[in-house]
Amino acid sequence: MRKQLYWLSDEDWKQIEALLPRGRRGAHRVDDRRVISGIMHMLRSGARWRDCPPEYGPYTTIYNRFNRWSRQGIWLAMFKALTGSTGVIGTVAIDASHVKAHRSAAGGRGGSSEAIGRSRGGRTTKIHALTDAAGRPRVLMIAPGNLHDVMMAEELLSAIGPVARLLADKAYDTNRLRTFLAQHGIEAVIPSIARRKPMIPYDREAYRQRNLIERMFARLKDFRRIATRYDKLARNFLAGILLAAAITWWLN
Template sequence: MHWSVIEPLLPTKVRGVPRADDRKVLNGIFWRLRTGAPWADIPARYGPHTTCVNRFNRWRRAGHWACILHAISSTYDGDVQMIDSSSIRVHQHAATVKKDERSRCMGRSRGGLTTKIHALVDAEGRPVRLKLTEDQAHDGRSAADMLETVRAGHILLADRAYDGDVLRAEMAERGAWANIRAMPNRVKVFPFSPWVCRQRNAVERFFNKLKRFRAVATRYDKCDDNFLASVQLASIRIWLRSYESVT
């Protein structure tokens, strides 16, 4: 079933020598994503590992992984969305770049170098928008460009890290309800439903599923774009498994 959904979304424009079998190469890419192994350790049954890594990088540069995720996630038409973030430890091999060339999405914390994944998910815990930042980035400010799918009549669920006047005002202008738990020192009171907020555990379950992919649970990629592509591929699998569970 997964292949029947993905195949129509793959790029069809081929120049020069016909490319290696898409299904075999994608299985090799997903194998590496699941195990977190080096590209060179991809089993021979998936073809040369260089074909897998070159296809992954070429389609990442062309934006195909993001387009496939967008096409799959655009089928969502619910009225509840929730946002949260999770920190990922950067592996020592990914951190071996010059200090002045260090990725803007690697932040220094007490645990070392870390990257934060921000995710907007639907009521079923399926990703709608994804973003990377440094670990010390403020959740509320980082969410500013991730909420375009929240429209009139929708509900946005978030924890206290997103409690801010700017975000609440933006949601109110759109006609959406920001059901966000207020900070203890907040003076102005906003409507809040603890029962509705309990549904927010769907975003926690999403991160739990995401970190089952070893190439995501630990960041091995030096390049931000490559790591984000891995997160997108893992999210595609999560969406496809949700389709499979309802058929």
């Protein structure tokens, strides 16, 4: 029996269709809705591209569209269009999550630039995220798994625009980040590491909301091609994350 397939709903497709490129030169594209549904199915299932169910069309069409639009930045543009960037966002949370890299992810032409790091846990990539007060991802980036969480914090915050308050765990308790937050008028809701003397007070009630970003990562990793990295190219792995996040959290 054929496993349950994923299909974009009429309402979801209505929102996505308006964001797709139009009027480009070249051969006429096959059914965009079917192809994007196929890509989402592959992200969920974690299967090899060549095992894409025939209901979506040739697997080469599904993969080539995913890869080409990743290279052209279309998935990133779609994510940004859906998340928006208007005004002060208010409270945001920051965190990172490890993803093991499958052996098929080895051999990318970019070498170390493909965001795979080696440590005692093996070869890994980290997904870095900022979420809003509702727990929805607003900024998503990837980096080698052996890079410390706090090293991506300023880049993430610079990408989101003005915010009022940042929730973060002890991994982000550094003088440099606290100085950066103070310079930008952002309240730091970060517990102090044990060796900091004296301890810096923080809003414990607000900090309780940080669990939303952990729940976001758990839900994002329901997509098997995100829970384990199979993509050689960093841009393709990130593109899958962006597409899954856009459709899961940002389509009404």
